[in-house]
Amino acid sequence: MVEIGDTVVSFDLFEQRFCCDLSVCRGECCIEGDSGAPLEEEEVAELEKVLPTVWNDLSEECRRVIEKQGVAYRDADGDLVTSIVGDRECVFSYKDADGVCKCAVEKAYREGRTGFYKPISCHLYPVRLTKYEGFTAVNYHRWEVCACAEKLGRKIGMPVYKFLKEPLIRRFGEAWYKELEEAAEAYEAEFRSV
Structure with a gap:
């Protein structure tokens, strides 16, 4: 070290x-796992702020989870994480035209609709x-x-x-x-x- x-x-x-190979993994890291992506405290407010911008990019299922429990929760370890759908995918995920799971927040950033890229834990993975x-x-x-x-x-x-x-x-x-x-x-x- x-x-x-x-x-x-x-x-x-x-x-x-x-080097990520989305053509093979199909964005599996946004789907699999036992809890959502780790968040910094201040990122919850950023996600809440960007929510209206990405709302229409999200599936009905993702929107229902957000309406019920919000954009984040504390997992079994007490860590602050993004909310997930059915113990699987992140509520900010969506499928592109090729069926690859991607981040709606990152999509909005790349399109110039928000200044928030995505949670740092996702960006660093x-x-x-x-x-x-x-x-x-x-x-x-x-x-x-x-x-x-x-x-x-x-x-x-x-x-x-x-x-x-x-x-x-x-x-x-x-x-x-x-x-x-x-x-x-x-x-x-x-x-x-x-």
Whole structure:
């Protein structure tokens, strides 16, 4: 692991290869799991604010869940997460013309209808953040639904930290990411010399 500011970053971000392959997985990460996507407290207000903008992009089932319990809830572990439909997909998911599950919030952002991209935990996936007293752990999360992303990442030689450059900068800033790149280069140089 490497320390950067108040974070401790797993070497998995340098070692593992990853690149989403939606043509294979069909957006399974927005569907599978035992609870919704982790949220920061302030993201609940952002999701509530964007709700009228994305409402018509959501299925009737998603809208019913939101009307009943809101955009978020606390899961069995006490973590704040997005609401889900039938213990499965996120209430902000929708199917595109090809049947791929995608994020309605991200769609609205890309279309210029909102300034909120999507929850940072979604943007950062497959990286998960765990906050401890004094530091935040930055870890790679392996999940069988992402096996095709690992395969494509290996094929094209894409390290996790490079695949996630945009969300890592969004969460930690340019200077932090530059330090991460330098640490990755030093790690790779040391690994190659062995």
